[in-house]
Amino acid sequence: MGFIYPSGRKGLEPLDLEVGPGEIVAVLGPNGSGKSTLLRLLATDLRPTEGALSILGRPAVGRLARLRQKIGYAADIAVHFDVLTGEENAEAFRDLAPLGGAAPGSMEPLFRAFHLDEVSLVPVSEYSFGMRRKLLLLEALSLASPLLLLDEPSVGLDPPGVLALRASIEDLQQGGGTTIIASNEVRAIPMWAHRVLFLHRGRLVEDAALAELLKRLEGRTRIEIDLLAPEGGRPDVDLSGIEGVVQSQAAPTGVVVESSQRGRPLPSLAAALLEGGHQIRDVRVREPDLGDLFLSMTGESLAPETFRPTADKDADV
Amino acid sequence: MRFTIWRLEWRLAFRQRRLLLLNMGVPLLLVVPISAGGAPAYHASAAYTVLFVLFGSFGSAIPLLREGDNGLLRRIVLRGVHEPALLGERVLAGAGLDCVELVPAIAAVLLFGGTNPIVLITLLPSLVAALLTANLLGVWIAAGARSIAEGALFASVASLFLLHGSGVFRTPDPGGWGARIEAVLPFTALHESLFAAVGGSGAPPTSGQVLVAILSTTVLFLATLLVARNLAERITVPTG
Numbered sequence: 005m006g007f008i009y010p011s012g013r014k015g016l017e018p019l020d021l022e023v024g025p026g027e028i029v030a031v032l033g034p035n036g037s038g039k040s041t042l043l044r045l046l047a048t049d050l051r052p053t054e055g056a057l058s059i060l061g062r063p064a065v066g067r068l069a070r071l072r073q074k075i076g077y078a079a080d081i082a083v084h085f086d087v088l089t090g091e092e093n094a095e096a097f098r099d100l101a102p103l104g105g106a107a108p109g110s111m112e113p114l115f116r117a118f119h120l121d122e123v124s125l126v127p128v129s130e131y132s133f134g135m136r137r138k139l140l141l142l143e144a145l146s147l148a149s150p151l152l153l154l155d156e157p158s159v160g161l162d163p164p165g166v167l168a169l170r171a172s173i174e175d176l177q178q179g180g181g182t183t184i185i186a187s188n189e190v191r192a193i194p195m196w197a198h199r200v201l202f203l204h205r206g207r208l209v210e211d212a213a214l215a216e217l218l219k220r221l222e223g224r225t226r227i228e229i230d231l232l233a234p235e236g237g238r239p240d241v242d243l244s245g246i247e248g249v250v251q252s253q254a255a256p257t258g259v260v261v262e263s264s265q266r267g268r269p270l271p272s273l274a275a276a277l278l279e280g281g282h283q284i285r286d287v288r289v290r291e292p293d294l295g296d297l298f299l300s301m302t303g304e305s306l307a308p309e310t311f312r313p314t315a316d317k318d319a320d321v
Numbered sequence: 322m323r324f325t326i327w328r329l330e331w332r333l334a335f336r337q338r339r340l341l342l343l344n345m346g347v348p349l350l351l352v353v354p355i356s357a358g359g360a361p362a363y364h365a366s367a368a369y370t371v372l373f374v375l376f377g378s379f380g381s382a383i384p385l386l387r388e389g390d391n392g393l394l395r396r397i398v399l400r401g402v403h404e405p406a407l408l409g410e411r412v413l414a415g416a417g418l419d420c421v422e423l424v425p426a427i428a429a430v431l432l433f434g435g436t437n438p439i440v441l442i443t444l445l446p447s448l449v450a451a452l453l454t455a456n457l458l459g460v461w462i463a464a465g466a467r468s469i470a471e472g473a474l475f476a477s478v479a480s481l482f483l484l485h486g487s488g489v490f491r492t493p494d495p496g497g498w499g500a501r502i503e504a505v506l507p508f509t510a511l512h513e514s515l516f517a518a519v520g521g522s523g524a525p526p527t528s529g530q531v532l533v534a535i536l537s538t539t540v541l542f543l544a545t546l547l548v549a550r551n552l553a554e555r556i557t558v559p560t561g
Contacts, residue, residue: 047399048399049395049399067550069401069402069403069404070401071401072398072399072400072401073400073401074401075399075401077399079392079396081392083391083392083393083396084393085329085333085393087333087336087337088332088333088336096325096329097396097400099323099325100325100326100329100397100400100401100402101400101401101402
């Protein structure tokens with residue numbers, strides 16, 4: 005299926021995708037890559053403009069209410085009945101659809117797990133952004149739906165919330181439930197997945213098992229060098245010829261180098277940059293993650309940094 | 322039938338006590354000066370009919386547009402609520418709440434008008450039918466409007482147009498097309514009941530006229546349910 009927005013903008017290039025019961029799938033991509041569009045299509049919020057979509061064994065066309073009752077969907081915007089309490093909201097959204105899987109009164113453990121138990125009787129109008137996000141996730145999880153769709157679940161979520169989310173998803177998966185998570189966070193959430201999809205500018209560029217992707221990262225080291233850029237613009241220095249350098253790319257704050265010899269190319273890299281007239285502000289050497297793999301495949305960062313260091317004498321190296 | 326939307330609407334309304342009091346107090350404040358000021362029956366009944374109909378159509382259209390815009394209605398639809406249930410129960414709950422909120426204003430009309438209680442036999446069903454129609458009108462307006470401002474404009478124009486058709490602002494035109502339209506519009510019975518309630522000359526509407534109002538409201542209600550999926554799609558899907 006594919007999707008084009010009414011304005012003519014491509015939301016999602018046609019893709020062929022099959023997700024089975026019990027799978028946990030992470031959809032990674034930067035903002036505007038089509039993650040939310042894909043999830044909205046799967047939630048039947050949008051209808052494909054090309055191709056066809058089948059959910060839980062039935063085509064997603066015609067009257068969709070019964071199908072929607074089987075989908076737990078936490079969208080990227082947490083909207084609630086603000087005058088009702090958190091508990092009342094969770095109950096209201098559970099009770100709206102008769103086929104909800106959760107039994108009445110089963111919300112309390114989830115409120116405890118997400119550390120919302122102390123505010124469960126407080127009107128949602130008094131909730132913080134993070135609390136609203138947690139409540140939204142809790143509401144989707146409480147349905148025990150065979151298909152759970154989570155859009156950017158890590159936004160506004162604190163570490164206990166992330167743990168609660170993981171536990172709930174794993175519980176669901178053990179019962180045969182399928183979870184699809186859209187995120188541009190790479191360190192925690194995709195690591196729970198069996199399978200990872202990379203979306204770039206509305207196109208599916210990778211669909212592979214997590215284990216396979218992690219294998220591709222073995223033996224690679226990422227060297228991030230932040231440069232001072234007094235005149236703005238990206239550094240135009242070619243570092244790819246240096247021994248041990250597999251790939252070199254300009255980044256918003258400097259250069260990012262992938263090395264096959266851990267930190268060994270560092271002196272040569274520093275020398276080349278200084279000879280090129282650059283000033284080094286900071287250097288970080290770390291193991292690569294899925295974000296690096298995405299960068300190497302697409303040339304675009306999953307979560308581009310907007311901060312750009314300015315000239316600062318104290319930070320000179 | 323679980324009536325989850327109906328129950329939710331009543332719960333939300335009673336949770337917003339300030340809004341509930343305002344919705345009871347404002348119509349009362351508008352009605353009392355007209356009733357106590359000895360306005361002629363024709364003008365007074367027209368003013369009340371306009372007030373009650375606008376109360377229903379605005380009260381239905383504006384929240385629908387607001388909740389459509391902020392994504393709440395879309396969330397409810399994606400939760401698997403059938404669109405006819407969503408719109409139908411909202412209209413029923415909205416009209417019911419309007420009736421409750423208009424109790425003080427209606428009481429003032431009857432009290433100052435020195436009304437014969439027999440008028441209530443036609444006034445109450447006429448009021449319910451008119452408020453249901455006004456709430457249904459609000460749904461159609463919300464489906465056609467792209468913003469709250471547009472919704473307010475459409476609600477005013479559509480309500481006033483139908484009120485005009487119901488003979489609220491003009492001398493009845495016996496025999497013509499105007500009279501035929503007037504006979505089937507649900508606001509006619511309310512206007513005539515209010516006219517009788519405030520001491521206007523002539524008999525209150527007959528049971529046949531009230532039945533016509535109920536019938537035309539029922540037809541509009543069923544038509545709304547029939548196309549509820551399209552209406553809900555237009556109300557709940559943000560543009561773009």
